[in-house]
Amino acid sequence: MVDVLSPLKPVWKPGTHGNTANGIGVVLTETQPGSIVQLAAWQGQEKKLLAAIKAVSALALPDGAGGGKSGDSKAAFGIAPGKFLIVDQNEGLAAIFSGAVTSEVGTVTDLSHGRTALRISGPKAEWVLAKFFAVDFALPAFPVGSGIATLHHDIFAHIQRTGAEQFDLYVFRSFARSFWTMLCHASEEVGYEVS
Amino acid sequence: MLISCPYCGPRDLSEFTYQGDGNRTRPDPASTDQQAWNAYVYDRVNTAGDHHEIWQHSGGCRAHLMVTRNTLTHKVSAVAFARDAGHRKSDRHRMSGGAA
Ligand SMILES: [Zn+2]
Numbered sequence: 701m702v703d704v705l706s707p708l709k710p711v712w713k714p715g716t717h718g719n720t721a722n723g724i725g726v727v728l729t730e731t732q733p734g735s736i737v738q739l740a741a742w743q744g745q746e747k748k749l750l751a752a753i754k755a756v757s758a759l760a761l762p763d764g765a766g767g768g769k770s771g772d773s774k775a776a777f778g779i780a781p782g783k784f785l786i787v788d789q790n791e792g793l794a795a796i797f798s799g800a801v802t803s804e805v806g807t808v809t810d811l812s813h814g815r816t817a818l819r820i821s822g823p824k825a826e827w828v829l830a831k832f833f834a835v836d837f838a839l840p841a842f843p844v845g846s847g848i849a850t851l852h853h854d855i856f857a858h859i860q861r862t863g864a865e866q867f868d869l870y871v872f873r874s875f876a877r878s879f880w881t882m883l884c885h886a887s888e889e890v891g892y893e894v895s
Numbered sequence: 896m897l898i899s900c901p902y903c904g905p906r907d908l909s910e911f912t913y914q915g916d917g918n919r920t921r922p923d924p925a926s927t928d929q930q931a932w933n934a935y936v937y938d939r940v941n942t943a944g945d946h947h948e949i950w951q952h953s954g955g956c957r958a959h960l961m962v963t964r965n966t967l968t969h970k971v972s973a974v975a976f977a978r979d980a981g982h983r984k985s986d987r988h989r990m991s992g993g994a995a
Contacts, residue, residue, distance in 0.1 A: 743978065765902045780956035781902050781976065834907040848903065851910050851954030 704732050707816055707876045711884075714895055718888035725824030725890025728883060731817040731868060735793030741782040741806040749782070752800045756793075757786060768845045770862040777847030777860045782806070785847065785858050785870065787817065815858075816876035818883065821866035824890040829867060831886045833857070839864060855879055896969050901976055902956045910954035916940075917947035917961055942966055949977060 706712065708730055716724060741749035747763070754760050759769040759776045761784070768777025773789040786793060794810035801808050820828060826837040832852045836842060839861075847860035855878075858870040871879050884892065896908040916939055922931040943966055950960045959977040964970070 765904075781958055783956070834909070849955045849957070850903075850906070856954065 704734075706730060706732070707873055708880050711877055711881055712894065713884075716891065716893045717884065718891045720891035723891060724822060724893050726820050726822035726828055726887050727893045727895060728880075728887060729819045729821075729895055731789075731819050733787045733789050733817050734791035734812065735786075735788040736811045736815045736817065736870065737786045737788075737794045737797055738779075738809040738811055739784045739786060739797060739801060739806060740780075740809075742804075743782065745805045746782045748805045749784070749801065752797070752805065753784060753786060756796055756800050757788070759786075762845075766846045766848055768847045768860055770845055770860060770868075775860060775862060775868065777845065777858075779847060779849045779858055785811075785860075787868075787870075814873055815870045816873045818869045818871065818876070818880060819862075819866065820869065820883065820887075821863065822892075823865055824887075825865050825867055828883070828886050828890065829859070832882070833859070837867075852879070852882075896971070898950065898952075898960070898962060898971055899974055900952045900955060900958070900960065901974060902958060903952060906952070906955055910952060911960075912951045912953040914949035914951050914959065917949045945972060 739749055739753065750761055750763060753776055757774050757776060759771065759774060761767050761769055761776055761778065766778050768775065774787065776784055776786040779785050794808055794812065797808045829837050833850045835848060835850050842848070842861050844861050844863060847858060849858050851857065855871055855875045860868045862868050897905045898908065898911055899905045918940055919935050921935055922928060926932070945963050946966045948962045948964055950962045952958050952960060961975045961977050962971060963973040965972065
């Protein structure tokens, strides 16, 4: 695999920053998946698409709004009626899905180079994200594995909860550097580590 | 104002885009009935009360929604996917009277 270039490189500052008097509130990182793929089912074909996702990624998604699963190297969640975001640390997922999702079932869109994946984890992750997005990040409202589509001003974001205190964010690559910088600023008061 | 998207749940107004009055009936694209087109483009019932509107959850699931909003109170009393609700027909258009 060739080296992955990051749009965050000019603003990437590993180490601890901000007010760490009470410890590290959040850890910020970039997960750099090899594949980010959006799948969409035609109306009435949703169950077949879910079956294709299970066959290809071995992730059995719950059939409900925003339902999702995440594993060590793969993750998937619903982002809209009949639409799903599938992420894999390995490259080539879109080509595999193109074979598994026929044109009668739906569409496959390769977003691997179009999104940047950011991870925020730690006891203050909910607190920091709540500064950006007008959604409820509490665990009962936003269970582990589930995902949402939302907006920070004009920056569109897909967010999946991948742990009790961990969220993965997918933002447009062209906005990633700006969004990352804001994420760092918002994390200063709780102390943060970039790694 | 909050709109409860049937997929995403309650979200802030800033995530939505207004797509216009949901009471309009689009004429057949092949139609040359000027009065019908004039009514579609210009005539609005200007409701004071519950109003049928089309919104898009552009900053979320991007679905088009049929929303019933009270124009006096902003209370949203019903939200459904536009593709399920279909086009709500209305015969409450004013007569345009403008066509010769
Ligand atoms: Zn929505």
